[in-house]
Amino acid sequence: MGFGSDKPASAMSDFLRNNGGYAVIDGGFATELERHGADLNDPLWSAKCLIDSPHLVRRVHLDYLEAGADIIITASYQATIQGFEAKGFSKEESEALLQKSVEIAREARDVYYEDNGNERSLRNFPILVAASVGSYGAYLADGSEYSGDYGEKITLEYLKKFHRRRVQVLAESGADLIAFETIPNKLEAQAYAELLEEDDIKIPAWFSFSSKDGVNVVSGDSILECASVADSCEKVLAVGINCTPPRFIHGLILSIQKVTNKPILIYPNSGETYDGQTKTWIKSTGVSDVDFISYVNKWHEAGASLIGGCCRTTPNTIRAISNNLSKGPDALRPSEPVTSSHSVKYQLVK
Ligand SMILES: C[S+](C)CC[C@H](N)C(=O)O
Ligand SMILES: N[C@@H](CCS)C(=O)O
Numbered sequence: 163m164g165f166g167s168d169k170p171a172s173a174m175s176d177f178l179r180n181n182g183g184y185a186v187i188d189g190g191f192a193t194e195l196e197r198h199g200a201d202l203n204d205p206l207w208s209a210k211c212l213i214d215s216p217h218l219v220r221r222v223h224l225d226y227l228e229a230g231a232d233i234i235i236t237a238s239y240q241a242t243i244q245g246f247e248a249k250g251f252s253k254e255e256s257e258a259l260l261q262k263s264v265e266i267a268r269e270a271r272d273v274y275y276e277d278n279g280n281e282r283s284l285r286n287f288p289i290l291v292a293a294s295v296g297s298y299g300a301y302l303a304d305g306s307e308y309s310g311d312y313g314e315k316i317t318l319e320y321l322k323k324f325h326r327r328r329v330q331v332l333a334e335s336g337a338d339l340i341a342f343e344t345i346p347n348k349l350e351a352q353a354y355a356e357l358l359e360e361d362d363i364k365i366p367a368w369f370s371f372s373s374k375d376g377v378n379v380v381s382g383d384s385i386l387e388c389a390s391v392a393d394s395c396e397k398v399l400a401v402g403i404n405c406t407p408p409r410f411i412h413g414l415i416l417s418i419q420k421v422t423n424k425p426i427l428i429y430p431n432s433g434e435t436y437d438g439q440t441k442t443w444i445k446s447t448g449v450s451d452v453d454f455i456s457y458v459n460k461w462h463e464a465g466a467s468l469i470g471g472c473c474r475t476t477p478n479t480i481r482a483i484s485n486n487l488s489k490g491p492d493a494l495r496p497s498e499p500v501t502s503s504h505s506v507k508y509q510l511v512k
C-alpha cells in the first residue's frame with residue numbers, strides 16, 4: 163500500500179511519528195548536479211540532465227540518501243511538457259521524461275535499500291520519493307520564481323491549464339507525494355489546490371513557498387494567506403518554506419503556525435542570491451555549513467518537523483542536519499546516517 167493510501171489526512175503525521183518526530187529532506191539538487199559538472203545554462207535547467215545525464219541524477223539521489231535523507235525530491239522541478247516540446251520532443255516523449263524523473267529516484271531508493279540490508283523498507287518509515295513541481299516562473303527560466311510577478315494575463319485558469327497534465331502524469335508515476343516547490347505567489351497556490359481537488363489527484367502533496375523578506379512570499383503576498391490556502395486543501399499534508407535564506411526561516415515558521423496545524427517543512431538555500439540572467443549565484447551573502455547547521459535544532463524546536471536544504475546546500479549539509487536532529491531530545495533514530503559500511507543501531511537519545 164502506498165504512502166497516504168490508508169489514512170490520507172494523517173499520513174505525514176504518522177510518518178513523522180514513526181520516524182522519531184522528524185524527517186530529513188534532501189539538499190540542493192540542481193546545484194549538486196552542477197558541482198558534478200553538469201551545465202545547467204539551459205531553459206530546462208536541471209531537467210536537462212534527464213535527457214543527457216540520467217546517471218548523474220541517480221548519483222546525486224544516492225549521495226543524498228547516503229547522507230541521511232528520508233525524502234528525496236525528483237529532478238522534475240523545471241521539467242514541463244511545454245518546456246520539452248519547445249526542445250522538439252513530442253507530447254508522449256515529454257510525458258515519458260516526467261515519468262523518468264520518478265523512475266530514477268525510485269531506482270536510487272532501491273539501490274540504497276539493498277546496500278543497507280533493506281532495514282528501512284521493512285520498517286514503518288520507508289524513504290519517500292517526492293515528485294517536484296516547480297512554478298510557472300521556473301518554466302520561464304529567468305528566475306521569475308523569485309519575483310512571482312507573472313503580469314495580469316496569467317490568471318488562475320491559465321495556471322491550472324499550464325500545470326494540469328504534468329501533475330496528472332507525475333501523480334501516476336509511482337511517486338509517494340508531489341512537492342510543489344518554491345511557490346512564489348498565492349494565485350499559483352490556489353491553482354495547485356484546485357487542480358488537486360478537481361482532478362482527484364491520488365497522491366498527497368506538500369506546498370512550499372519562498373520568501374525574500376521573512377514576512378511575505380516573494381511576490382509580496384502574505385505568507386499567512388498562502389499557508390491558509392495550503393491548510394484548506396485536504397490533499398496537502400505539509401506546508402512550509404524552501405529556497406529562502408536561512409536567516410528568515412525562524413520567523414516564517416512562527417507565522418505559518420498561526421494558520422495551520424499541518425506539519426511544517428523547511429529547506430532553506432545557502433543564503434546566496436541567484437542571478438536569473440546569467441544563471442549564476444552571487445556568493446558573498448552565503449552562510450557556511452556551520453552557520454546553517456547551528457539553526458537546525460532551533461527550527462525543529464520552533465515547530466518544523468521536515469528539514470532539509472535547497473539550492474547550494476550539499477550532501478554535507480544534509481549529513482550534518484541528520485546528525486543534529488538524531489541527537490534531539492526524543493529522537494528514536496540512528497545517531498549516524500546509515501551507510502553501507504555501518505550496521506544500524508536504533509537508540510533513544512536522551
Ligand atoms: C530556483 S532557481 C535557481 C531555478 C532556475 C531558474 N528557474 C532558471 O531557469 O534560471
Ligand atoms: N528541488 C529543486 C528546487 C530548486 S529551488 C532543486 O533542488 O533543484
Ligand SMILES: [Zn+2]
Binds near residue numbers: 344404405431472473
Ligand atoms: Zn532552491
